[in-house]
Amino acid sequence: MTTLTLVKKTSFTIASLATTILLSICAPVQAFMFGTKGIQFEEDTSINFTFDQSHGSYQSSLWVAQAQSDNTGYTNIARLFYEFQPSDKGDANEWKGSFGNSVASENGSITQTFKFLANQIYTLLLWSDSGSGKQFEQYVSSSTFMNSPEWFAANTQFRRDDCVVTGCQQAVFGDFGLDYNSSNSFANINGGKGPEQYSSIAMTQLARGTKISFDDAGGGNDADFQDFTVSAELAPEPVTVFGTMLGIGALAAARRKKKRQQQPEK
Secondary structure (H helix, E strand, C coil), X not given: CCXXXXXHHHHHHHHHHHHHHHHHHHCCCXXXXXXXXXXXXXXXXXXXXXXXXXXXXXXXXXXXXXXXCCCCCEEEEEEEEEECCCCCCCCHHHHCECECCCEECCCXXXXXXXXXXXXXXXXXXXXXXXXXXXXXXXXXXXXXXXXXXXXXXXXXXXXXXXXXXXXXXXXXXXXXXXXXXXXXXXXXXXXXXXXXXXXXXXXXXXXXXXXXXXXXXXXCCCCCCCCEEEEEEECCCCCCHHHHHHHHHHHHHHHHHHHHHHCCCC
């Protein structure tokens, strides 16, 4: 094979790879969802969750749960963050909880990475102790998983039957605003946009990072969505597209150098 043929073949390979990448980016993602209806990806996807802050007197923990095969129930499979006490300092700053002071994780890191398997349905669930001493007495979900017979909410203002009908949205996703020092409603803080307008996000939002925040139905069911806040972002892959192209280019250059060394001197 001549040097010119090798260069042409390598250029074609790089061009084909670029075309494939472009088509994969432009192709619609059929299985993706990230919001109150659940979490699903068409490929195994790792997400970084970073704790922001918690508020309110309830003691909560945030879990990833996976739907059972028939979608009639779910299983909690990973605890991301948990409060080991209700707040940093009693009722100061609306019972604010910060990582390390009242909030922890299994490995001690403020960022937890979870791999969602392809074509499986998951959700984020917030478990809360309403203060009776019985752990996880009140259960709050970010998803329609609350239609499952395993969902329950004891000693709370909303009833399961109502939530099955109305959905009882308990989490918001996206670029919303929160003001922990304001008594304004969530809609007023967000320019008239209610929680229902923050029920899901696109892959582009997840790629650059997005917020997720829960309301635990405490405080007279105030629906302020300030009780447990985290951020979520696509975890970087170990091998990037740019790195792959550089690798192909380096391989081609090495082959050309070897070819020249093998050619007899004139």
